[in-house]
Every structure is written in structure tokens, then in C-alpha cells.
Amino acid sequence: MSEKTRTKHRLHKPFLLYGVLIFSIGLVMYLAGILLVFPRYLLGLHATLDPLAHLLVWYSGAPILAGITLALFDLLFMFQHKKPDLPVRYEPIKRRRVTVALTAYNDEESIAGAVEDFLLHPLVERVIVVSNNSTDRTFGFAEAAGAITFNEPSQGYGRCVHRCLSEAAKYTDTEFVVLCEGDSTFRAYDIEKLLAYAPHADIVNGTRTVEPLRQYLTQLSTFIYYGNLFVGKLLEAKHLGLSTITDVGTTYKLCRRTALIDLLDKLNPAVNLEFNAHLLDTALSEGLVLLECPITFHPRIGLSKGGNVNNWRGLQVGSRMIVGLLSDWKRYA
Ligand SMILES: Nc1nc2c(ncn2[C@@H]2O[C@H](COP(=O)(O)OP(=O)(O)O)[C@@H](O)[C@H]2O)c(=O)[nH]1
Ligand SMILES: [Mg+2]
Structure with missing residues (x-):
């Protein structure tokens, strides 16, 4: 890969990586909110935990959507700039040792x-x-x-x-x-x-x-x-x-x-x-x-x-x- 391509690659932001991680955070928030159903109903902790559960489930939508947007942006728009259009490399081996x-x-x-x-x-x-x-x-x-x-x-x-x-x-x-x-x-x-x-x-x-x-x-x-x-x-x-x-x-x-x-x-x-x-x-x-x-x-x-x-x-x-x-x-x- 040429120096120019390398430098360019370094400048690219890893939106897909950020997207997947932000999406995962949203998913964990959502699941935590859902799982609070057990202490809420089994232990009768409605007063303390209901607001927290609602908050988690409701606001988990933000990171989930942001994550999907970042991932799609990378895959649909940035991919073409990130993958260098080079021929598949083939360098014959001189000595197989x-x-x-x-x-x-x-x-x-x-x-x-x-x-x-x-x-x-x-x-x-x-x-x-x-x-x-x-x-x-x-x-x-x-x-x-x-x-x-x-x-x-x-x-x-x-x-x-x-x-x-x-x-x-x-x-x-x-x-x-x-x-x-x-x-x-x-x-x-x-x-x-x-x-x-x-x-x-x-x-x-x-x-x-x-x-x-x-x-x-x-x-x-x-x-x-x-x-x-x-x-x-x-x-x-x-x-x-x-x-x-x-x-x-x-x-x-x-x-x-x-x-x-x-x-x-x-x-x-x-x-x-x-x-x-x-x-x-x-x-x-x-x-x-x-x-x-x-x-x-x-x-x-x-x-x-x-x-x-x-x-x-x-x-x-x-x-x-x-x-x-x-x-x-x-x-x-
Ligand atoms: N954990 C650990 N492994 C080392 C160290 N120095 C060399 N090794 C070697 O590195 C490899 C560690 O790889 P891994 O498969 O993750 O753990 P393993 O179960 O100990 O083999 C083993 O072959 C170890 O013998 C060290 O300081 N700590
Ligand atoms: Mg090992």
C-alpha cells in the first residue's frame, strides 16, 4: 500500500466501530430496563424501580438509533473511500522455509x-x-x-x-x-x-x-x-x-x-x-x-x-x- 493510501486510511474515522459499541450500550440499557421487571414484581419494588425501568427502556432508543445511523453511514457512504481498489496481491514465495x-x-x-x-x-x-x-x-x-x-x-x-x-x-x-x-x-x-x-x-x-x-x-x-x-x-x-x-x-x-x-x-x-x-x-x-x-x-x-x-x-x-x-x-x- 502506498504512503498516500496509508495516510488516508489513518484519517478515516471508525464510524462502524463506534456505531456497534453505541448500539451495544443501548441494547444493554434496554435489557437492564426489561430485567428490572423481576425485582419490581417479585420484590414489590415498584415505587423505587418503576421510574428507572421506564427511563432505561425509553432512553435506550437514543443510542440504539445513533448506533445504527453511524454503522449505516460507514457501510453505505464511507466504505467506497476506505477500501483501496487494488488488485488482489500475489507475491510468489521464493523459498518455502x-x-x-x-x-x-x-x-x-x-x-x-x-x-x-x-x-x-x-x-x-x-x-x-x-x-x-x-x-x-x-x-x-x-x-x-x-x-x-x-x-x-x-x-x-x-x-x-x-x-x-x-x-x-x-x-x-x-x-x-x-x-x-x-x-x-x-x-x-x-x-x-x-x-x-x-x-x-x-x-x-x-x-x-x-x-x-x-x-x-x-x-x-x-x-x-x-x-x-x-x-x-x-x-x-x-x-x-x-x-x-x-x-x-x-x-x-x-x-x-x-x-x-x-x-x-x-x-x-x-x-x-x-x-x-x-x-x-x-x-x-x-x-x-x-x-x-x-x-x-x-x-x-x-x-x-x-x-x-x-x-x-x-x-x-x-x-x-x-x-x-x-x-x-x-x-x-
Ligand atoms: N500468561 C502469560 N503467558 C506468557 C507469559 N510469558 C509467556 N507466555 C506464554 O504465552 C502464551 C499465553 O497464551 P494463552 O494461550 O493466552 O495462555 P496459556 O493458556 O497460558 O497458553 C503461553 O504459551 C505462555 O507460555 C506471561 O508472562 N504470562
Ligand atoms: Mg496457549
């Missing part, structure tokens, strides 16, 4: 298996593991399994991913970097899938939302599955016309090395569990081509520490992602 970088934080139960899986893949040149100050035997097990190992002393998922990408991008013999986790939720054989889409994009992001490709009992509870989809669609709305996003929380992705080097400078490693949303949002703001590809998702080995620990944690991480999208991640600066 990748450098794999795995995040790890106290993942001693799974790390060796993950390293072996990736090292055995015929398209993998090398496997890097960044242990994020693990206090267990993760580092040693990764090394013994054949990985190039690093320790990242600053704690946090964002710090670990940033270090993974930075170390992997140093290898000039591979055109692509594959980022993944060492917790056995992802499989090396999906590299073929990611590479199939690589000629069309700068980043091919794995999506865990395609039903036959995900095992039923994984970290993706129904709540987290739909939460991911919702925040993914908000991100898509923010960059209307540029990408289709169904999974905002997946680590597994393939990045074109040259694009990654530019992108790394723009990323803030202090963004913690929301880092993936930050990376995708920044990539789109910088004019990179982001494409999704279905990948498989499997049960975790070992204890979860990320955004998928439970639904409450998922809700917190998701809410912080929305704040990040609205504020362009400025509160982390």
Missing part, C-alpha cells in the same frame, strides 16, 4: 513435544523458544529438544511475543517467521495452511473458529469463542474493508520477515495479554495486508496462565482489547 518462534512460560510439560513437532516439519528451518523467566525446567527442556533458546527477563505475554518476533526476524535466510506457543494447543502441520495464503498477505493469522478444526474441550469456552469473535469483528469494523477477522486472540501466525521488521518498531511490548489485538490493529493501521486462515486447535498440556484461564479473565482481557482499539493503545505509551 520458515523460522518458528515459540512462546513459553512455565510450560515444562509441553515444551519439548512442541519443539519436536515443529523441528520434524519439513518446512521448518529452525525453532526458537523464548522462555519468559520460567521458574520450572522449560528452558532446559526446550534446549535439549533442539530449540535455540532465549530467556526474556521482563514478564508478560507481550514482552515474550515481541522478543520471539525480534529474534526470529534476525535470520535472513527465511522469508517468513511463524509465531506459535509451546503449550501444545497448536500443531506444526498447520504451517502448510498458513503458507498457502502467504503470497496474498504480510501476516497470515490462524483462526480457531472453524468448527471441525477445533476439539470440543479446549481453552475456547463458548463465552471466549464468541467474545473473541465479537472483539475480532470490532477490529474488522475499525479497519473497514481491509480484513476479515474472526479470532483476535490467537498466537499462531505467519509473518513476512520484511513487513515484520517495520512493524516491530511500532509495537509496544508492555501491552500484555491483549498483545495480539494490538499487533493486528497496528499492522492494519500501518497498511499491512492481514489475512485469516483456519487452523486446528487442541487441548492445552499444563496449566493456563493467559487470557483463557476462565471466562472472567477472558472478559477482562476482551474489555482491555476494546479500550486499546478505541484509544489506539495510547494508555500503554
Whole structure:
């Protein structure tokens, strides 16, 4: 994308994103007003709650209508200015080999298996593991399994991913970097899938939302599955016309090395569990081509520490992602 198109894209206001959020606020107000029926009738709190219920139901119409208007304005009038009319990109791959970088934080139960899986893949040149100050035997097990190992002393998922990408991008013999986790939720054989889409994009992001490709009992509870989809669609709305996003929380992705080097400078490693949303949002703001590809998702080995620990944690991480999208991640600066 040219500099001119990029600058233009930055100037566009994300009306659809604002519209969806304002509409959602209206919907929550409306439902809260309706649900007050229970304390009003069951507990006999008519005098106190009737005026509030009427107020909520009546005034919820304002954000609902405003939200729909903003969304329609973006979709019907702005879309044509937002989506650049460029031919579909196709950049043939010169050498089908990748450098794999795995995040790890106290993942001693799974790390060796993950390293072996990736090292055995015929398209993998090398496997890097960044242990994020693990206090267990993760580092040693990764090394013994054949990985190039690093320790990242600053704690946090964002710090670990940033270090993974930075170390992997140093290898000039591979055109692509594959980022993944060492917790056995992802499989090396999906590299073929990611590479199939690589000629069309700068980043091919794995999506865990395609039903036959995900095992039923994984970290993706129904709540987290739909939460991911919702925040993914908000991100898509923010960059209307540029990408289709169904999974905002997946680590597994393939990045074109040259694009990654530019992108790394723009990323803030202090963004913690929301880092993936930050990376995708920044990539789109910088004019990179982001494409999704279905990948498989499997049960975790070992204890979860990320955004998928439970639904409450998922809700917190998701809410912080929305704040990040609205504020362009400025509160982390
Ligand atoms: N939560 C967390 N994860 C980290 C950290 N440093 C590295 N990681 C790794 O980043 C990944 C977190 O991803 P996620 O799927 O959200 O959580 P998981 O259930 O722990 O795998 C795991 O592979 C961790 O091993 C950290 O400081 N906190
Ligand atoms: Mg994980």
C-alpha cells in the first residue's frame, strides 16, 4: 500500500466501530430496563424501580438509533473511500522455509513435544523458544529438544511475543517467521495452511473458529469463542474493508520477515495479554495486508496462565482489547 493510501486510511474515522459499541450500550440499557421487571414484581419494588425501568427502556432508543445511523453511514457512504481498489496481491514465495518462534512460560510439560513437532516439519528451518523467566525446567527442556533458546527477563505475554518476533526476524535466510506457543494447543502441520495464503498477505493469522478444526474441550469456552469473535469483528469494523477477522486472540501466525521488521518498531511490548489485538490493529493501521486462515486447535498440556484461564479473565482481557482499539493503545505509551 502506498504512503498516500496509508495516510488516508489513518484519517478515516471508525464510524462502524463506534456505531456497534453505541448500539451495544443501548441494547444493554434496554435489557437492564426489561430485567428490572423481576425485582419490581417479585420484590414489590415498584415505587423505587418503576421510574428507572421506564427511563432505561425509553432512553435506550437514543443510542440504539445513533448506533445504527453511524454503522449505516460507514457501510453505505464511507466504505467506497476506505477500501483501496487494488488488485488482489500475489507475491510468489521464493523459498518455502520458515523460522518458528515459540512462546513459553512455565510450560515444562509441553515444551519439548512442541519443539519436536515443529523441528520434524519439513518446512521448518529452525525453532526458537523464548522462555519468559520460567521458574520450572522449560528452558532446559526446550534446549535439549533442539530449540535455540532465549530467556526474556521482563514478564508478560507481550514482552515474550515481541522478543520471539525480534529474534526470529534476525535470520535472513527465511522469508517468513511463524509465531506459535509451546503449550501444545497448536500443531506444526498447520504451517502448510498458513503458507498457502502467504503470497496474498504480510501476516497470515490462524483462526480457531472453524468448527471441525477445533476439539470440543479446549481453552475456547463458548463465552471466549464468541467474545473473541465479537472483539475480532470490532477490529474488522475499525479497519473497514481491509480484513476479515474472526479470532483476535490467537498466537499462531505467519509473518513476512520484511513487513515484520517495520512493524516491530511500532509495537509496544508492555501491552500484555491483549498483545495480539494490538499487533493486528497496528499492522492494519500501518497498511499491512492481514489475512485469516483456519487452523486446528487442541487441548492445552499444563496449566493456563493467559487470557483463557476462565471466562472472567477472558472478559477482562476482551474489555482491555476494546479500550486499546478505541484509544489506539495510547494508555500503554
Ligand atoms: N500468561 C502469560 N503467558 C506468557 C507469559 N510469558 C509467556 N507466555 C506464554 O504465552 C502464551 C499465553 O497464551 P494463552 O494461550 O493466552 O495462555 P496459556 O493458556 O497460558 O497458553 C503461553 O504459551 C505462555 O507460555 C506471561 O508472562 N504470562
Ligand atoms: Mg496457549
